Amino acid sequence: MKFLSFCKKHISDILAIGITSAVVIAMFIGNIFWFPKTKGDKVEVYYQNKLVDSFDINVDRTITFCRDKSAEGFSCDYTDMKDFQGPVVQLQIKDGSIKIEEETSKRKLCSIQGSISVSNTPIICLPNSFMAVITGKSEAEFDN
Amino acid sequence: MKTTKIAYTALFTALAVLLHYIEGLIPVPIPIPGFKLGLANIVGVFALYYLGVQYYVVSNICRVLIVALISTGFGTAFFLSCGGALLSTIMSIVLYKLLKCSVYGTSTVSACFHVLGQILVYILITTTPYMLSYFPILAVLSMVSGFLLAILADILLKSVPSLKQRRGYKKQRDKA
Numbered sequence: 001m002k003f004l005s006f007c008k009k010h011i012s013d014i015l016a017i018g019i020t021s022a023v024v025i026a027m028f029i030g031n032i033f034w035f036p037k038t039k040g041d042k043v044e045v046y047y048q049n050k051l052v053d054s055f056d057i058n059v060d061r062t063i064t065f066c067r068d069k070s071a072e073g074f075s076c077d078y079t080d081m082k083d084f085q086g087p088v089v090q091l092q093i094k095d096g097s098i099k100i101e102e103e104t105s106k107r108k109l110c111s112i113q114g115s116i117s118v119s120n121t122p123i124i125c126l127p128n129s130f131m132a133v134i135t136g137k138s139e140a141e142f143d144n
Numbered sequence: 145m146k147t148t149k150i151a152y153t154a155l156f157t158a159l160a161v162l163l164h165y166i167e168g169l170i171p172v173p174i175p176i177p178g179f180k181l182g183l184a185n186i187v188g189v190f191a192l193y194y195l196g197v198q199y200y201v202v203s204n205i206c207r208v209l210i211v212a213l214i215s216t217g218f219g220t221a222f223f224l225s226c227g228g229a230l231l232s233t234i235m236s237i238v239l240y241k242l243l244k245c246s247v248y249g250t251s252t253v254s255a256c257f258h259v260l261g262q263i264l265v266y267i268l269i270t271t272t273p274y275m276l277s278y279f280p281i282l283a284v285l286s287m288v289s290g291f292l293l294a295i296l297a298d299i300l301l302k303s304v305p306s307l308k309q310r311r312g313y314k315k316q317r318d319k320a
Contacts, residue, residue, distance in 0.1 A: 012244055012246075012249060016250075017249055024283045025280075031276075031277055031279075035277040120277055127221075
């Protein structure tokens, strides 16, 4: 009885939370189809929403992106990334996975995301306007 | 708007800005881009139930502007903040006014819509849909944190005397 009266009293809360939860669960299921987690074959790097370059996922390497040419102690592969909070962002491709190896921004928001080895799950560094994502041949519809 | 309520709105806005700053000092416990505890939302929800809709809207607008002015600037973070605040504010008002939800329903659902607003703005800015893949996990985490914050807001609402009660105390004190 207590439970029933509780439910009656909070019916709008239960409905609101229930409907929202159902939508989120549906999105969970939808994600499996919209963003299939497959083993990709290349890494795409975006800066300011523009594709900088794409790299072979099977070739291990570390790519250094610099704010300007004056990044001391680093040999820059790409420069003039003015939005960077710090001098460099280093992307490591190793054993079919990617991770931000070095990052000089204050809160390390990019490197705490760890390494990613499946497609369609990006590493997003919003303060640096930088994004790296593994893509595969089957996910061509998401390519810009 | 009444003077007392305006004063409270200013106080709550300052408190929300302070909580936003404190939250920035706490290391992010979960490595998901965009995840935050949303401590400032306690103040928002409290303002909605304590002061009313218009004061809640003013407090939210002021908070977003002040945080941008003193901390994040008017760049991408500001637009994300605007998107999240806009959608969560609209949803809170709908839940509070139309569905007559309690602080639990409002806080939990509006936290989810805050995330949705931010993700939609992010997709508009970057024109890439990838961030949408984080939505379900971010939504679940934000709903859990929204519910936990609602417990705190509920405790505050029950323990802090309402404005009517405060006026009653003042009248009694003046008579004495």
